[in-house]
Amino acid sequence: AQSVTQPDIHITVSEGASLELRCNYSYGATPYLFWYVQSPGQGLQLLLKYFSGDTLVQGIKGFEAEFKRSQSSFNLRKPSVHWSDAAEYFCAVGSKSSGDKLTFGTGTRLAVRP
């Protein structure tokens, strides 16, 4: 069964600092990997996705993520965090063989210090 681990429940960074959110997955084949963001009271917005090809993917809002097969990781990064990035971030894994349903991690809540 596929699974996703986000080891950090809460992270606090200062505005302007760099950010890295960790995500590790477990899946037998090549997974499809996603990062979603959820602002308070809002739905899930897709930040970026990896299906195949270049292992460094660029997303919206200045985010990027790197797929590392050897480490089963798909960490999310941003070079300079803005106060508006405060939200909860979810890593998810899916594939055609799973019926396209997504398996989500438990989320990382990001706080930004002014």
Next chain:
Amino acid sequence: DSGVTQTPKHLITATGQRVTLRCSPRSGDLSVYWYQQSLDQGLQFLIQYYNGEERAKGNILERFSAQQFPDLHSELNLSSLELGDSALYFCASTLEDGDTEAFFGQGTRLTVV
């Protein structure tokens, strides 16, 4: 705006009651997914419909059921509600079965009192 519409946004009901949550997928999307987000279980897949037919089932309780109508909107029916059913229920849609980029609605927050 993802293009996926969920109604109502908030729902407060008593234990033992039955509610219906509605989802309109993005225009042209054939596949609809329901997810439950709760504090103790996180985000969990409940059920998927594709073009009116049930395609996949996840951790959906027997008290819950869903359907997708000919106009492709979907409804999630929750009955004999318990306090533990309080959660945020999301609908997501994709263009085709096998299309893994899902677009999520803003969710329906259900509070059972």
